[in-house]
Amino acid sequence: MAAAFSWIRPEPWGLHVVPADFWIDPARPVDSALVTHGHADHARGGHGLTIATPETLAIMGVRYGVAEGAQAALYGERVPLGNGVHATFVSAGHVLGSAQILLEHAGERIVVTGDYKRAADPTCMPFAVTPCDLFVTEATFGLPVFKHPPIEQEIARLLEARRANPDRAILVGAYALGKAQRLIAELRRAGHNEPIYLHGAMERMCRLYEELGVPLGDLQLVAGMPKGALAGQIVVCPPSALNDRWSRRLPEPINAMASGWMQVRQRARQKNVELPLVISDHADWQALTDTIAEVNPAETWITHGREEALLRWCQLGQRRARALALVGYEDEDD
Ligand SMILES: [Zn+2]
Ligand SMILES: [Zn+2]
Incomplete structure (x- = not known):
């Protein structure tokens, strides 16, 4: 047989x-x-x-x-x-x-x-x-x-960190395909309707999602923004940009990262993540x-x-x- x-x-x-x-x-x-x-x-x-x-x-x-x-x-x-x-x-x-x-x-x-x-x-x-x-x-x-919490809970933590730190940017590392758009869409669903700022590497995929019928609201590029204007704002970047020179253009950023691996404390520490968000696809x-x-x-x-x-x-x-x-x-x- x-x-x-x-x-x-x-x-x-x-x-x-x-x-x-x-x-x-x-x-x-x-x-x-x-x-x-x-x-x-x-x-x-x-x-x-x-x-x-x-x-x-x-x-x-x-x-x-x-x-x-x-x-x-x-x-x-x-x-x-x-x-x-x-x-x-x-x-x-x-x-x-x-x-x-x-x-x-x-x-x-x-x-x-x-x-x-x-x-x-x-x-x-x-x-x-x-x-x-x-x-x-x-x-x-x-x-x-591995147990992924409800995403609403993680989005609420992100918005709370923003409220508590009006002088700092909240910099969220998220993969450019899928995670970034889901994070943005969930922020909109939670009532966050202000501009969300993007690292240049996130722009094309976000635009493509919108062309394919997934609305993401007001998205702005970080490039060209005066540093002060980004205080109290949410900025989304590739995970690799969290710890590179690029982030120095932001006012005292709080490093966040949206990943299922953020449940592992050691991974968050390794990547210098202050606000680990357990968000997994x-x-x-x-x-x-x-x-x-x-x-x-x-x-x-x-x-x-x-x-x-x-x-x-x-x-x-x-x-x-x-x-x-x-x-x-x-x-x-x-
Ligand atoms: Zn895979
Ligand atoms: Zn995959």
Whole structure:
């Protein structure tokens, strides 16, 4: 008897859909790729054919320039890949355009989640639970210790720090794709309607989100602003700018950072973060285990993060599971 799901094969640089010769989020250039979302560890340039959602293709266009061989797949559209394999992109709730990929072949259904979260996010479509035989889940925060608080609580802490420090700028490090826009949209939802200031590196992705229908309110560039005008203002920058010379143009900035890793105190200290905001675009432990239970697949493959604890959890629950060792996935996004 052939091994179950032998038509999808984990290789070190990605998942290979063998009969159609497609790769999912390959870490090196291939002829035919399916890309779950625009983060750099999933979306790379240089493939012959790239199938992704229109939003992901637009994000890749901003990052890599317009690619030859880009083919858009709408959420829910069943795309033939050849040799009896079909792919359907299903929303993953991670960042704008992010998708799980449902593969169907020979009567079997495989869902590859890419990165995902279950918490609500005003900047993207929610995760859709999709029944399948094999569920390939990410495990970035796959330890019971990881628990992401409600985002409203973290936004309230940020606004409170601003109120308490009218003479200082609040400088928030956030990844340029997804985290920055979610942070801004949540500040708007909390009633913060004043201008939010951006490091130049954040501008293009914020504009693209707005073009794709995600309103972010009044955004201004820090460049050219007199230092004093930024007292009491919220400034969003890439995490790498928190501790570089660039931040000296701000009045006594309070360094904040929006990341799931901010739950780890040592990480916050390392990055000199005074105001750690635990805001993640991934599922935490509870959401990972709830999702596996809800999808209830015959088999689960675990990849992209801390695989051992989730593997053990599956085994204790009599769930068939296996940890994959794929390379090239670093948390650009968290
Ligand atoms: Zn990722
Ligand atoms: Zn991601």
